[in-house]
Amino acid sequence: MASNSTVIRKEPVDAVIVGLGWTGSIMGMELTDAGLNVLALERGNDRTNADFTYPKPADELAYGVRMEMMQRPSQAAITIRRNLNETALPNRYLTSFLPGDGVGGAGVHWTGVLYRATPVELKLKSFADEHFDKGFLPDDMTIQDYGVSYEELEPHYDFFEKVCGISGQAGNINGQLIEGGNPFEGPRANPYPLPPLPGTYNNALFAQATKNLGWHPYPYPSANVSQAWKNPYGMQLGPCNFCGFCSKYGCLNYSKSSPQTCILDALKRRENFAYRTNCEVTRVELDSDGKKATGVTYIDGDGNRVFQPAELVIVASYALNNVRLLLLSGIGKPYDPVANTGVVGRNYSYQMTGSIDMFFDDIEFNPFVAAGANGQVIDDFSPDTFDSARHGFIGGSYIYTAQGSGAPISNTPTPGDAPKWGSGWKKAVKDNYGHSMSMGTTGTNMAYRDCYLSLDPNYRDPNGDPLLRMTLDWHDNDIRMTRFMRERMLEIVRELNPRSHVEGFKNFGDHYDTRHYQSTHNVGGAIMGTDPSTSALNRYLQSWDVHNVFVMGANAFPQNMQHNPTGTVAALTYWSAKAIREQYLKNPGPLMSA
Amino acid sequence: MSSMPDDEQRRDFMRRSLTLIPAVSLGSGVTLTASAAEEPPALADYQPSFFNTDEWQFILAACDQLIPSDEHGPGALETNVPIFIDKELYGPFGHADRWYMQGPFITDGDPELGYQLPYTPRELYRHGIAAVERYCQQEHDKAFSALDAATRDDILGRLEQDKIDFAALDAAPLTAGVFFSFLWQNIREGYFADPIYGGNKHMGAWKMIGFTGARANFREWVEQHNVPYPLGPVSLSGERG
Ligand SMILES: Cc1cc2nc3c(=O)[nH]c(=O)nc-3n(C[C@H](O)[C@H](O)[C@H](O)COP(=O)(O)OP(=O)(O)OC[C@H]3O[C@@H](n4cnc5c(N)ncnc54)[C@H](O)[C@@H]3O)c2cc1C
Numbered sequence: 001m002a003s004n005s006t007v008i009r010k011e012p013v014d015a016v017i018v019g020l021g022w023t024g025s026i027m028g029m030e031l032t033d034a035g036l037n038v039l040a041l042e043r044g045n046d047r048t049n050a051d052f053t054y055p056k057p058a059d060e061l062a063y064g065v066r067m068e069m070m071q072r073p074s075q076a077a078i079t080i081r082r083n084l085n086e087t088a089l090p091n092r093y094l095t096s097f098l099p100g101d102g103v104g105g106a107g108v109h110w111t112g113v114l115y116r117a118t119p120v121e122l123k124l125k126s127f128a129d130e131h132f133d134k135g136f137l138p139d140d141m142t143i144q145d146y147g148v149s150y151e152e153l154e155p156h157y158d159f160f161e162k163v164c165g166i167s168g169q170a171g172n173i174n175g176q177l178i179e180g181g182n183p184f185e186g187p188r189a190n191p192y193p194l195p196p197l198p199g200t201y202n203n204a205l206f207a208q209a210t211k212n213l214g215w216h217p218y219p220y221p222s223a224n225v226s227q228a229w230k231n232p233y234g235m236q237l238g239p240c241n242f243c244g245f246c247s248k249y250g251c252l253n254y255s256k257s258s259p260q261t262c263i264l265d266a267l268k269r270r271e272n273f274a275y276r277t278n279c280e281v282t283r284v285e286l287d288s289d290g291k292k293a294t295g296v297t298y299i300d301g302d303g304n305r306v307f308q309p310a311e312l313v314i315v316a317s318y319a320l321n322n323v324r325l326l327l328l329s330g331i332g333k334p335y336d337p338v339a340n341t342g343v344v345g346r347n348y349s350y351q352m353t354g355s356i357d358m359f360f361d362d363i364e365f366n367p368f369v370a371a372g373a374n375g376q377v378i379d380d381f382s383p384d385t386f387d388s389a390r391h392g393f394i395g396g397s398y399i400y401t402a403q404g405s406g407a408p409i410s411n412t413p414t415p416g417d418a419p420k421w422g423s424g425w426k427k428a429v430k431d432n433y434g435h436s437m438s439m440g441t442t443g444t445n446m447a448y449r450d451c452y453l454s455l456d457p458n459y460r461d462p463n464g465d466p467l468l469r470m471t472l473d474w475h476d477n478d479i480r481m482t483r484f485m486r487e488r489m490l491e492i493v494r495e496l497n498p499r500s501h502v503e504g505f506k507n508f509g510d511h512y513d514t515r516h517y518q519s520t521h522n523v524g525g526a527i528m529g530t531d532p533s534t535s536a537l538n539r540y541l542q543s544w545d546v547h548n549v550f551v552m553g554a555n556a557f558p559q560n561m562q563h564n565p566t567g568t569v570a571a572l573t574y575w576s577a578k579a580i581r582e583q584y585l586k587n588p589g590p591l592m593s594a
Numbered sequence: 595m596s597s598m599p600d601d602e603q604r605r606d607f608m609r610r611s612l613t614l615i616p617a618v619s620l621g622s623g624v625t626l627t628a629s630a631a632e633e634p635p636a637l638a639d640y641q642p643s644f645f646n647t648d649e650w651q652f653i654l655a656a657c658d659q660l661i662p663s664d665e666h667g668p669g670a671l672e673t674n675v676p677i678f679i680d681k682e683l684y685g686p687f688g689h690a691d692r693w694y695m696q697g698p699f700i701t702d703g704d705p706e707l708g709y710q711l712p713y714t715p716r717e718l719y720r721h722g723i724a725a726v727e728r729y730c731q732q733e734h735d736k737a738f739s740a741l742d743a744a745t746r747d748d749i750l751g752r753l754e755q756d757k758i759d760f761a762a763l764d765a766a767p768l769t770a771g772v773f774f775s776f777l778w779q780n781i782r783e784g785y786f787a788d789p790i791y792g793g794n795k796h797m798g799a800w801k802m803i804g805f806t807g808a809r810a811n812f813r814e815w816v817e818q819h820n821v822p823y824p825l826g827p828v829s830l831s832g833e834r835g
């Protein structure tokens with residue numbers, strides 16, 4: 001710890017929030033509402049909407065390629081290995097996932113597909129026990145229930161959708177199914193705040209093809225808003241103009257829901273809220289018996305070590321960073337996959353994805369007419385919407401088409417037989433740009449005993465602290481799932497009958513290839529639950545071990561669901577905030593007995 | 595930094611997005627910087643900041659092979675891609691400013707674990723070009739740029755497929771495949787990035803494929819299905835094509 005260097009000591013606050021992205025901003029609102037004196041510490045720079053004024057974001061090289069919005073590996077890299085025997089090596093520049101940096105976090109440069117979990121996804125283990133034969137799940141699969149139900153989260157999903165102005169078509173309102181929405185979603189109390197976005201031609205083609213196949217297409221629930229919206233915090237959004245610089249970019253039009261557009265101006269106006277940027281929290285400090293946090297230590301922009309005393313510590317620094325901070329601070333017992341003991345780091349999981357690009361001769365898609373969440377989806381092959389056991393796996397994927405960007409450094413797909421460079425490559429790019437559409441799957445990834453997070457024994461950050469080490473590889477259950485989805489997508493290809501198509505699906509024996517972007521849906525590692533021997537957090541996201549530490553983020557997911565995480569991450573944050581406000585503040589201590 | 599307070603700016607944007615300005619007039623909102631009027635340099639007049647003379651000859655020749663000028667559209671030389679690469683290597687990217695560059699550098703791990711060389715992009719280019727030139731001297735007794743087009747293509751193909759043994763050329767731990775992948779990625783970047791970065795001269799690559807550049811306003815085009823978009827690109831500095 002910081003014992004050797006001088007430590008600056010700051011005035012105590014009621015609550016300190018580590019990280020000012022989506023979850024930190026939500027907690028800021030909730031805890032200031034409760035009258036607490038709240039301070040947020042953010043590792044990166046300050047960022048306001050002024051940083052995203054036109055034409056600045058319309059710069060593919062800066063944001064889409066050099067990743068200027070994102071976490072710098074030079075400050076905090078992650079090491080990766082695929083099994084317990086491999087030596088983990090650092091992800092030296094960002095590839096597979098793109099965590100955020102600076103005020104707003106990844107909530108600034110996210111895509112904006114906003115989902116709820118289904119009731120079944122939140123109690124997957126109970127569902128499996130009821131619906132699958134004994135012995136069907138592999139022994140090393142460690143899936144669990146969340147310990148919180150869909151009914152408990154519904155009001156929080158509902159509220160966050162209003163905060164964001166989510167644009168979509170409801171499929172199930174209070175049990176009543178609605179044509180054109182997702183019939184497989186959990187029952188909603190209310191429709192989406194705004195109607196769905198209009199859609200580009202790929203959406204229309206996908207919708208027709210999947211209807212022909214007897215499936216149920218619906219528009220992506222979108223945080224790229226379809227109309228002007230004023231949210232419950234009084235913040236205003238304007239209609240998305242399909243600028244085409246969305247995922248990986250800050251929005252130039254006040255149209256993508258983000259901490260900046262939906263929360264931060266309202267939060268900054270509150271006198272009991274303050275935030276400091278360029279402050280990297282390195283430890284949550286504990287009292288002498290390790291049962292209570294006394295505050296946090298951070299390194300400020302001038303390199304000073306600072307101790308910030310606080311009664312309540314909210315860790316909100318993104319799933320992967322949260323797990324690292326718990327491990328560095330000695331909060332909770334680190335997971336050991338060999339002995340199968342400990343909890344911090346346990347059940348890290350990812351997202352199983354696949355894709356098909358289709359090439360046509362005579363269709364104009366205008367690929368630059370694009371928005372992150374401009375898409376059509378089917379949920380016909382979700383964990384509980386078909387008999388996956390018959391196909392040998394638990395899990396599922398949603399299948400979608402999206403036209404999210406036409407920026408050409410990264411979005412000039414060519415058919416499989418096209419030359420990879422030279423005159424032939426150029427001709428292929430020219431002939432196919434604007435004449436291709438893509439489809440993808442976003443699928444579950446189960447948790448396994450040998451997939452986890454820990455501190456790396458070899459690599460350190462500039463402060464001398466060990467990097468986070470990720471151990472992850474694909475297991476046959478999940479490969480079987482993605483091969484099944486490939487078959488379904490090939491049915492869509494046959495309906496649409498393109499000139500040619502290129503597919504990207506994992507196969508048996510493939511290992512986690514870290515070189516390609518897959519998803520920034522990193523989940524698990526400090527999971528929630530009702531049993532302290534298998535979860536780091538209780539069902540209120542409170543540390544089982546240190547009662548005044550609450551941890552927000554997808555680290556709480558016991559395994560990964562098919563749907564994008566942020567709706568559930570936000571709903572869990574409001575759920576936790578409610579428990580803090582209604583129970584914890586009245587009587588600080590463990591909210592569940594171990 | 596803008597002096598406009600956030601609220602005012604927001605109102606301004608709300609107004610703009612509600613009235614849906616047509617894409618044609620969008621450029622009027624762009625602050626035209628001095629560079630919009632400036633003609634990009636001719637490649638022949640450009641003095642590289644990073645590359646030395648021999649390296650520059652290699653880059654020019656490789657760019658010409660990898661994206662040649664032909665009837666399909668402009669080549670990498672016409673669009674100043676070498677200038678882009680020189681500027682990128684001279685700047686923060688060349689210095690790997692965002693990368694994690696602490697050791698140990700384990701270079702014999704599984705390639706699926708990603709880039710593990712101890713080199714910044716500048717160092718990687720220096721070593722890579724030197725290795726290819728040594729190879730050309732050994733095999734052909736000439737510099738890469740002095741070889742005929744077919745031989746250059748053959749060498750680039752071998753680099754791509756990692757079939758030139760860089761270890762035998764004293765360039766380990768760099769490999770031909772890794773060098774090629776950086777070169778090709780950076781060439782495509784220079785071809786398609788906004789002209790402010792030095793390549794894509796007069797948005798030639800964008801015009802060839804029909805990309806709209808920084809127009810960034812297409813609401814009224816979303817539901818015009820299967821209709822070709824009629825307007826050319828605009829750039830960050832306000833150039834129109
Ligand atoms: C390209 C991309 C596309 C995405 N698309 C979607 C999507 O369509 N749908 C969806 O549901 N999700 C999507 N996501 C994921 C989504 O962005 C995250 O789920 C969400 O932002 C998580 O919120 P958070 O508060 O946990 O983390 P963040 O919003 O990232 O905030 C964490 C903050 O903590 C700060 N921090 C980190 N470490 C420290 C430290 N030691 N000290 C102080 N501060 C620290 C970070 O700088 C950051 O600002 C996407 C992500 C990316 C990168």
Ligand code: SF4
Nearest residue numbers: 224240243246251371
């Ligand atoms: S596509 Fe829409 S939501 Fe996305 S950045 Fe552009 S204007 Fe904003």
